[in-house]
Amino acid sequence: MEKFVWRVLPLLTFFVSFIVFFYLQDSYRAQLHPLVKLTQNKCSLLHHRHFWITSKRIVTPQGIISGSVEIKEGKIISVIEGYGKQGNSKHEEVIDYGDAVVMPGLIDVHVHLDEPGRTAWEGFDTGTRAAAAGGVTTVVDMPLNNHPTTVSKETLKLKLEAAENRIYVDVGFWGGLIPENALNSSILEGLLSAGVLGLKSFMCPSGISDFPMTTIHHIKEGLSVLAKYRRPLYVHSEIQQHSKKHLELTDKGGPRTYLTYLHTRPPSWEEAAIKELVGVTKDTRIGGPLEGAHVHIAHLSDSSASLDLIKEAKSRGDSISVETCPHYLAFSAEEIPNGDTRFKCSPPIRDAYNKGKLWKAVLEGHIDLLSSDHSPTLPQLKLLEEGDFLKAWGGISSLQFDLPVTWSYGKKHGLTLEQLSLLWSKKPATFAGIESKGSIAVGNHADIVVWKPEVEFELNEHYPVFLKHPSLSAYMGRRLSGKVLETFVRGNLVFKKGKHAPAACGVPILAK
Numbered sequence: 001m002e003k004f005v006w007r008v009l010p011l012l013t014f015f016v017s018f019i020v021f022f023y024l025q026d027s028y029r030a031q032l033h034p035l036v037k038l039t040q041n042k043c044s045l046l047h048h049r050h051f052w053i054t055s056k057r058i059v060t061p062q063g064i065i066s067g068s069v070e071i072k073e074g075k076i077i078s079v080i081e082g083y084g085k086q087g088n089s090k091h092e093e094v095i096d097y098g099d100a101v102v103m104p105g106l107i108d109v110h111v112h113l114d115e116p117g118r119t120a121w122e123g124f125d126t127g128t129r130a131a132a133a134g135g136v137t138t139v140v141d142m143p144l145n146n147h148p149t150t151v152s153k154e155t156l157k158l159k160l161e162a163a164e165n166r167i168y169v170d171v172g173f174w175g176g177l178i179p180e181n182a183l184n185s186s187i188l189e190g191l192l193s194a195g196v197l198g199l200k201s202f203m204c205p206s207g208i209s210d211f212p213m214t215t216i217h218h219i220k221e222g223l224s225v226l227a228k229y230r231r232p233l234y235v236h237s238e239i240q241q242h243s244k245k246h247l248e249l250t251d252k253g254g255p256r257t258y259l260t261y262l263h264t265r266p267p268s269w270e271e272a273a274i275k276e277l278v279g280v281t282k283d284t285r286i287g288g289p290l291e292g293a294h295v296h297i298a299h300l301s302d303s304s305a306s307l308d309l310i311k312e313a314k315s316r317g318d319s320i321s322v323e324t325c326p327h328y329l330a331f332s333a334e335e336i337p338n339g340d341t342r343f344k345c346s347p348p349i350r351d352a353y354n355k356g357k358l359w360k361a362v363l364e365g366h367i368d369l370l371s372s373d374h375s376p377t378l379p380q381l382k383l384l385e386e387g388d389f390l391k392a393w394g395g396i397s398s399l400q401f402d403l404p405v406t407w408s409y410g411k412k413h414g415l416t417l418e419q420l421s422l423l424w425s426k427k428p429a430t431f432a433g434i435e436s437k438g439s440i441a442v443g444n445h446a447d448i449v450v451w452k453p454e455v456e457f458e459l460n461e462h463y464p465v466f467l468k469h470p471s472l473s474a475y476m477g478r479r480l481s482g483k484v485l486e487t488f489v490r491g492n493l494v495f496k497k498g499k500h501a502p503a504a505c506g507v508p509i510l511a512k
């Protein structure tokens, strides 16, 4: 027995010290170099910091090439022609994507993440996981629906605290322009100095009590501060045109009928707002009193008079731009089923004729960029059971599907991959002032989506949707083409084959 103990004991001691040594070494490393450990092991599903991506279809500012992109420490350091080729720095890992499309990650500048305060509606964690799964590598968060709203440097700080270690893609922030801060330039300057990328205001009630609407007078005040910072004003451009009495008279068959809702918010609301705005944007021209300021029209739905006003202002040299959203390009009023409040948004989805004209404007370059206006809520506030279009929350949930939806509907209208990339990456980057993103070019962040435009899938209950409330999305049940395979944010592989990287390593983007 004693002999046996003497034989086993050294072996046992060896094993125990072996385990203790590795345990201690690991925790020692973790304490000394937490960032190094995080970067190498958790931020990315790929453990290389210097590698190549090669594909037969890479969307670059010079067109689609068959070639390779070299990525080092989160940045693009070279782009060369020739599938499978490596430049001077050979011997690095090469990821071969064959004929899958390699494109700049999408930049969605109009997203309501609702945190802090209404995390039950969405949140930084769920919203940015959904973004990563959809090839969206940057989102810019709206200043409302979160509580409190982002209208001062103090409330921006709450946003930043809530976002810490919880964002899977990079996130910028819009600040809110409301009557209170419009009349107090020191609050606005504080908010802009704290790093919001620009301001957002509403010309009609926002549906959120601590985000009151602004008149054109407040907007002028806001623009004079923004001119100094050379940052844009983002405007929900609708002005209420008639009384409640009038709304009742135009009731087209009760609150469950989509036409009833459509008639409560006619295109004349958008036209009235844009008319007032272009009266002010003339001062943004070079040499004008508001030079440096810029007005951006949120979610344009009317492709007639409103669009003409914007085109005229642009041709006169005003600093103005406009976006529309996938839901105005995918759906038309005629096809919205009675009571299906998933489709309620403001301004409303209009008829098929309007949609056709909107596509034409997109393809001809009159609409500068696309954004989701992802604005979820709780299922009970969407009134899915009741189906009351007048009382339900207005907002469409779509963040994860920006790419396949735009592609599926756009390709029928002749949308090219280069146009898709301009509308979803380059133009939004320029508008938001984040020039280090938005294109596959040397020196830029390696924010990349790898996807297969030809692969079709059905958005059914088996599809992995990462949004907080998948059932709210108007796209559920649709068959789409364009499957996202992998997403890189600053060289970190944050999403692959339905899985996210273990740690949320997105960073806040603050203007300087």
Ligand SMILES: NC(=O)NC(NC(N)=O)C(=O)[O-]
Pocket (backbone or CB within 6 Å): 112, 144, 145, 206, 207, 208, 236, 344, 345, 346, 347, 373, 375, 394, 395, 396
């Ligand atoms: N409070 C909101 O989120 N409003 C949004 N609602 C929509 N679009 O229906 C918006 O951007 O106007």
Ligand SMILES: [Zn+2]
Pocket (backbone or CB within 6 Å): 236, 298, 299, 346
């Ligand atoms: Zn809006």
Ligand SMILES: [Zn+2]
Pocket (backbone or CB within 6 Å): 110, 112, 142, 373, 374, 375
């Ligand atoms: Zn919105």
